[in-house]
Amino acid sequence: MEFSPDNRIVQLCMQGMHLEEAGKYEEAGKIFLQAWIEATNDFEKFMAAWYVTRRQTDETGKLNWYSTALRLALKLNDDAVKGTLPQLYARIAECYKQLGDIEQANKQQDLSLASVSVPSDKGPFYHGTRADLKIGDVLTAGWRSNYQPELVMNHIYFTALINGAGLAAALARGNGRERVYIVEPSGKFEDDPNVTNKKFPGNPTRSYRTQYPLKIIGEVTNWQRQTPEQLQQWRERLANNKGEIIN
Incomplete structure (x- = not known):
């Protein structure tokens, strides 16, 4: 899917970001969740999941949503989302660290380092x-x-x-x-x-x-x-x- 500021899900995510900037975090969380519910394809779901994670208050919730975003990113296998893989793995690693699972934290950190790559976009x-x-x-x-x-x-x-x-x-x-x-x-x-x-x-x-x-x-x-x-x-x-x- 080609990114567009006119896309409904993009607009909802932007609305949520504006609410965050105004300190209205609970309202922002509701808008991000609405984006997730209304998403109609994997690209929109990936984007919405990323933002839903921002308003999670516990490590288990963050881990679940970051893992969902990662699963969608890997499924898409698209240059538009590949740039987020190192950060997703790193954030999942931090969740495991906070939950006391050091083995998984180290594994995810290794995946973060391994996922750094040169863009393969063919254009035009x-x-x-x-x-x-x-x-x-x-x-x-x-x-x-x-x-x-x-x-x-x-x-x-x-x-x-x-x-x-x-x-x-x-x-x-x-x-x-x-x-x-x-x-x-x-x-x-x-x-x-x-x-x-x-x-x-x-x-x-x-x-x-x-x-x-x-x-x-x-x-x-x-x-x-x-x-x-x-x-x-x-x-x-x-x-x-x-x-x-x-x-």
Whole structure:
């Protein structure tokens, strides 16, 4: 399933997160459980289970829900969720440790270390920008961040979701028109640590970064564009985001 902010389960999880930020933890727990009940596929159930776990007050409850999320993640075998496996195993290990089962805790910790892997996403990949480029050009690291202009980026970023690249183009600095290019990585790449296991478990936006050039092999013009109101909301969120960019 492709991640979408318009998805009902994603919206419920976001609603629960807002309640958590307001200190309304019991209400948040109810919303997360509602997301679990309404989930219609394994991806939605995986996401809902992750959040239900956050509101468990005892180790047994946490263990049960983390184990449920892990089972669903392994069943999905999808790049969007693989990034969460090390953290899931580590959290399950901590539950076993707190419950006094050191043997299982050590076993799960070993699985956590063993599950760290390089993304195997085959794309196609996209990069959103306002720069006017042509097929055969390459994109490289070393440019200033769109979100913190004083920061020179050590990586170049891209995504396997065309609408995500379209949003990046709309938010990019500059006066040129929004462009979404099809790109080809020339070297190894990794999950973008600025989004992986942050608000959502794993890397559901299939966002990546690389220190190697990206070659432009095409351009697309058709993607889901945000309304002016939605773009303003995104700009306000970015302006209010005080977290550091992992560079």
